[in-house]
Amino acid sequence: MRRFGRTLVTAALAVAVVGGTAGWASSGSQAAVTGPPPGTAAWRADTAYGRTLPDPATAEPSEVARFFAGLDDAHRAALVRSHPLVVGNLDGAPLPLRYEANRLAVAATGEARYASLAAPDRRILAFDPRGRGQVAEVFGDLEHAAHVAVIVPGNDNDAASYDSRRTPHSGPAGMARALRAATGSPAAEGAVAGGPVAAGPAPGEPVAVIAWTGYTTPVGVGLDAADGRLAAAGATRLARFTAGLDAAGAADPVLFCHSYGSVVCGLAARHTDATDLVALGSPGMRADTADGLRTGARVWAARGPSDWIADVPNVSFAGLGHGADPTSAAFGARRVPAADVRGHTGYFAPGTQSLAAFAAIAKGEAR
Template identity: 55%
Template sequence: MRQPRTHHRPRRFRRAVAAAAVALAAVLGAGGWSADTQQAVTGPPPGSAAWVADTTLGLRLPDPATASPAEVAAFFEKLPAARQDALAVRHPLVTGNLDGAPVRLRYRANALALAGERERQLARAADPALTPQDHTAARDRAERYRTLLDDGRQILAFDPRGRGQVAEVYGDLATARRTAVIVPGSDVDLHDYDRQGDPYGAPAGMARALYEATGRETAVIAWAGYTTPVGVGPDAATETLAHAGAQRLSRLLDGLAVSSAPAAPATVFCHSYGSVVCGLAGLGPRQTSGVVVLGSPGMGVASAAELDPRVPLWAVERNGSDWIGNVPNVSLLGLGHGPDPTAPGFGARPLPATGSHGHAGYFAPGTASLAACAAVALGR
């Protein structure tokens, strides 16, 4: 009996490792090396233990770690406005980040949380026990919080942990016929999610552009609500942060479905690494009316057939100056995010990108990509 041939296996394994190394090198070389790995912010909001232990209302408050957004919404529906406000005052960081809570209440709670965190940072900036570097960092954070407290800003989520997370609403979630959510890629956090120097490469600028392009008929959420990779490095080439972000995105959408009033679930626009988050979230028709990916390195799936067939998927064509085109569309030994969603065989519906430039230009006014995204957001 002939023995099975095994001597080729080490060779195949070496080839696989070599291919993975080449893929990683290409990913890293596309945008510049970054060895800064991130620890994902997960779990319930800060202050959840005090919230759960609070019995002042004579009620058992929903546990942020285990209660679903639907259960949260049902709890608040039975609670008078005055009692809702009392919870926001006592537990602003929990109330402001509690998916399923009334949107109006979350805005109020997050304003209180921002004001409180700003005061804490100002105190740190004057603490003689801290270093000059600590003082500078505290002043920077305090100023960042001050800008988010400007009149008219609608902060749907605020979490100061780590690099900070935030979500901001453009439009009126209570009256808009439709809703959209912007899911960003790498290098986005509380400090630069609305950066002025690169407006259409940051979620706030993308959201503002989409809101205006829909004639302000669609409420748009700029969601910097997960820990993103920093630079182009191991975090960007793997899916660890995307898996953590996918859980947070899914919960956000569940919350919107029960706490806002659009006629249809939100349309989700996923840019760059954000498209990996969207692909891994397993979104269904109760959560979203459709998914649009832009500048995608892959979605973490082999094809659209692995996603829910009831959720339409669109892929904006890649423009010729987008560096993401240099990233190999592979998934090997934990590196890479799979096939290109714009490839004909992937199964996504194509959208044009005429007029867009670079990796961050798909939401720029006057581009065919922004016009197409606005049409999808409007349900046309």
């Protein structure tokens, strides 16, 4: 009974510490956006060559890929024009079609907060305007890159805020640009320095990076951040997204999972074909050990000396808390050097040990 009491107090403390340390307040519980995108009903009612279109809710990405392989260019283009939100979010569809479909879908919203995403030089791989909006963007040549990295962010990220220039290197798009530059892609240098977005492929580039804000993230830090409800919904979407990359012929990804995003990755790990899984600034991954993630991927962990996440108790009780510290020796992850990382969001800052290590992992050079 005494042990139960201590556990209950510690679990409650986890929520209080997270809220107090971050200095943020939760704006209320978030409703997870799940299921197929808007426009699915019209898609299901349509046909191509008299054939039923693959159901966005039930068709496997490999089935989607086979369907599009059987269409000619004219029919593919017609589906993009008629159903941009579906094609743009249909895992397994050809990458160029998704980019064009999402350009049309973003432009059709008529919303100023999304306007920059419709620029012709951006490769938007997914766009869902429901709720706070979700988006995935490719930096580099995903079709031909030898390696693929996916940034999975944590709290307070959505389609409107994920590319904020006020906090370079800390938002999903900033992290992606910084990582791509660190792997040696010359086309990314201007973007990292604060210049225009660089989306064109660099011949022979080693790594394409995807900024994946593809789930409903917690807002602020409160109960949504302390439980796993949003992470579980996100894990389902992440697993399907990575299956779509595989079906489209992309290389198996490395997942870079920041903060609450590492909870998402922990729950999705056994359902992805990731080669490596990197948890940074993690509150826990809903597993006691790296082996408990049940993945064939190599598991890495990083935490900077001034990251406030260290003050969050690593407990799990009654659905609250995310369990063991991935940087602890007992967890068994490979450690990423992070002694010069500042705060909770400085892991991708240029010149840091962590970014150099991330680049080596992304290129398959780390051991």
